[in-house]
Amino acid sequence: MRVLFTSQPSVGHFHPLVPLAHALKAAGHEVAVACAPSFCPTVAASDLRPLPAGLDWRTEEMGDAFPEWAAMPSGPARAAWSSTNIWAGRTAERMALDILTLAADWAPDLVVRETMEFGGCLAAERLGVPHAVVEAVALPQGLDPPTVAALEVRRVALGLPADPDGAMARRYLHLTFRPPAFHDPTVPLPRPLQHLRVRHQRAGRR
Numbered sequence: 001m002r003v004l005f006t007s008q009p010s011v012g013h014f015h016p017l018v019p020l021a022h023a024l025k026a027a028g029h030e031v032a033v034a035c036a037p038s039f040c041p042t043v044a045a046s047d048l049r050p051l052p053a054g055l056d057w058r059t060e061e062m063g064d065a066f067p068e069w070a071a072m073p074s075g076p077a078r079a080a081w082s083s084t085n086i087w088a089g090r091t092a093e094r095m096a097l098d099i100l101t102l103a104a105d106w107a108p109d110l111v112v113r114e115t116m117e118f119g120g121c122l123a124a125e126r127l128g129v130p131h132a133v134v135e136a137v138a139l140p141q142g143l144d145p146p147t148v149a150a151l152e153v154r155r156v157a158l159g160l161p162a163d164p165d166g167a168m169a170r171r172y173l174h175l176t177f178r179p180p181a182f183h184d185p186t187v188p189l190p191r192p193l194q195h196l197r198v199r200h201q202r203a204g205r206r
C-alpha cells in the first residue's frame with residue numbers, strides 16, 4: 001500500500017506524523033511525505049521520502065510569505081484570517097493541485113495529513129481514496145463556518161460535491177497522541193477517533 005503523508009512546512013506540524021510513517025514503513029508499506037520543497041531536508045532527516053509539493057514557505061517565516069498576516073495585530077481576527085486564507089485557503093489549494101499532479105507517477109492508496117494541512121484531504125477526495133488526520137493542533141469537533149466556506153471554494157474548483165457541514169475534514173479517522181485525561185470534557189471529541197501512544201520517535205532536524 002502507498003501512503004502519502006502531508007504536512008505544513010513546520011517541525012511542530014510534521015513531527016506527529018513521524019511515528020506513524022515509520023510504523024507503516026516497518027510494516028512493509030511504501031511511504032512518502034508531501035511538503036514544501038524547502039522543508040524536504042527535514043523530512044529526509046527523519047528517514048522518510050519527501051515529495052516536493054505545495055507553497056514553498058516555512059511557518060517561522062509566515063510574515064514574509066503572507067504580508068497581510070504580518071500587518072494584522074495578534075488576536076482572534078488574525079487567527080481567523082489565517083484559518084480561512086492560509087490553512088484552508090492558499091496552502092490547501094496549492095497542495096491539492098500538486099498532489100493531483102504527482103499522483104500521475106506516485107498514486108497513493110491512503111492520504112494521512114496533519115490537522116492544519118487541508119490540501120491532502122481535498123486531493124484524496126478527488127482521487128477517490130480514504131484519508132485520515134493526525135492531531136498536530138487540538139481543534140474542536142467541527143470546523144468553523146468561515147473555514148468550511150474556504151474549503152468549499154476549493155472543492156468547487158476541484159469538481160467535488162458540496163460539503164456544507166465540513167464533514168470531509170474528518171470523514172474517515174482522527175488520530176491523536178493526546179491522552180484522554182488531557183482533553184477538556186466540555187469540548188466534543190472528533191469522531192471517529194483513535195488514541196495512540198508513542199513508544200519511540202526519531203525526529204529530523206530543522
